[in-house]
Amino acid sequence: MARIVMKFGGTSVADIGRIRNVARHVKREVDAGNEVAVVVSAMAGFTNQLVSWTREAAAMHDAREYDSVVAAGEQITSGLLAIVLQDMGVSARSWLGWQIPIHTDSAHGAARIRDIPSEILVDRFRQGQVAVIAGFQGIAPDNRIATLGRGGSDTSAVAVAAAISADRCDIYTDVDGVYTTDPRIVPEARRLNRVAFEEMLEMASLGAKVLQVRSVELAMVHGVRVFVRSSFDDPDASQAGAGGLPTGTLICDEDEIVEKQIVTGIAFSKDEAKITLRRVADKPGVAASVFVPLAEANINVDMIVQNVSADGGHTDMTFTVPRADFDRAVEVIRTASDEIGYEEVTGSADVVKVSVIGIGMRSHAGVAAQCFQALAEKGINIQAITTSEIKISILIDAAYTELAVRTLHSLYGLNNH
């Protein structure tokens, strides 16, 4: 017997037929003697409809009212799944955020979960009842509904798993796990059986859109084992495979990963834009004069490269911002041109960030050197580099995305054979 949380996203609950399929997954776990909490998203497209109504109502709207409106989507799904489960003979009831209650902070629209009392859910488990929990929502100190921001149902699931000390948090999604890279670009990409939390954090934030970053952070902090699997598998089939787990990817503490790879995956993000300032004065305080105005404009700067001074007095400076903020960032730099003092500002949204990720890098030197050499051999120019303990990121011309990703995927022995 285990205690598990099962989370189903919008595509998995898009209509009553699919909700019935979800219920069969749940019934399988119940029949196996497990204690089960299910966390559900809104039906696919439903949240978008609600959000577009709030926008139509007013361009700037009260986040508390927005929360009350959009939380209705998960409310509907949780009730419908409870009805279907009962119809299949599974004892179940729905729980809204305010009923458990899932306490959040006051940041309506992007709230963080503070506390989830577990007694009431655990008590129902003992009575053999499945808890069907509306994801994405909680209750703020002002006694009003607070939502966790888009994709927040993953976070709800992990938080509930932590609260009830679940053995596992299963995230059912439309892919069957986490891959070494995007299989649409590299057909040889392999599904990973296990990924460390830290690796997943880098992958998620770099565009492998399987899991919300915040939910991975939360899982890491609380040591919640997260298992990514497909909701389109036959729900009734016995699926135990390698390591007692069905097909999927377990995101866990690195101690649980016996065979550590040096490099686990190659991620890439097209959501980047590059800005270069030509002939900036090479003097103390110039970096601040560039990045303080950007921070004040709420623009996130990622990679920063500053060349050594060529003529002793001036240098070039390159940095990246999210592509959506590109125009705004250029505007901020132009406005601050007097304080900064530069000859020219240029930029390009035609860049991509490719990242090599692997917890094994910590103990292996030369991973970065291999990367730079392999790309150079293909004639790919590296425009910027950032590194961390378990990640190397490079900025390149977008035209070389596929070539770079395939080259690196092969270089580190990730290809399927």
Place this chain on the structure above:
Amino acid sequence: MARIVMKFGGTSVADIGRIRNVARHVKREVDAGNEVAVVVSAMAGFTNQLVSWTREAAAMHDAREYDSVVAAGEQITSGLLAIVLQDMGVSARSWLGWQIPIHTDSAHGAARIRDIPSEILVDRFRQGQVAVIAGFQGIAPDNRIATLGRGGSDTSAVAVAAAISADRCDIYTDVDGVYTTDPRIVPEARRLNRVAFEEMLEMASLGAKVLQVRSVELAMVHGVRVFVRSSFDDPDASQAGAGGLPTGTLICDEDEIVEKQIVTGIAFSKDEAKITLRRVADKPGVAASVFVPLAEANINVDMIVQNVSADGGHTDMTFTVPRADFDRAVEVIRTASDEIGYEEVTGSADVVKVSVIGIGMRSHAGVAAQCFQALAEKGINIQAITTSEIKISILIDAAYTELAVRTLHSLYGLNNH
């Protein structure tokens, strides 16, 4: 300054454009210095969608889950209206049933309101804030959402009006008031300026579908003045007409009605079916043998006619049931045929009940006699009769509906001139 409740139905909030129109009605009242609570229904068609999902999920479903699902509709509208009001510069916030809280009993799906604490709403009025309340919902003793049954937003509005001691409860609908009869049948029908609670109760239950019967009962018990008016009027126009009220119908205590009519309106209901038992034994206990099994089958019997015994031993018995229960009722009678003892059961769904309603009847004799005589002159056969202090109902062949209604409408001087 007055304290008023404004209730808007599904058609009035069907999209953001109409919600904006509703907000203009609200703003007009706020600008006039009034304290305002608004009660809203779900957007037109939305509740039907939710209900059909619950039916698709399971034919028999847990009423508590049903309530949680369908209450989402009003939740959405209340948030959207609050957003639009704020956008117009009107201070407003949405309130869900569980937030006020609107306490109900445990009859999920058809709950009754027990108590609404008013302090929090009144406190917000003092701060100049409009309360936008999700109709149709409350919270049951089990801390779960309970809905009041279809059309329950009218009841929510009246209950809120009673709780906050409102001066008036304005029901905005797609008609501009209560008419002496259906204008589609009698073009000379007049809008009534005032109707007594008792009269409205008879009219509502007889098919004048302006207001839910339960809301009128509640208004009568608590003395809440209900004003029926059109949501399609120009919201910005000053509308004070006769008696300081705009165009509409005030439903109030009969003491408020100065010029009492003998007859106020002619209602009719096609939702009737007639069942006749031929040659029933004319002995004690036979009525019970007919009506006890019907009651046990939850079939409401309305009119009952028993002829005097023709041959000293047998009689004919006729009664009406809702048309939807007609087949089931005949089946019940057939099953109980041994106990009842009759020669033949016949029936017809081709009947209509026409009612003459007026509080003035109490003090005027001869109203019924006039009715019977006028119909006889038109050759209309009366199949059954029931009367109360303020109502005469007759059952006739459905083919004579229009003729009967027009004849009676004219007879009692209700025609517009």
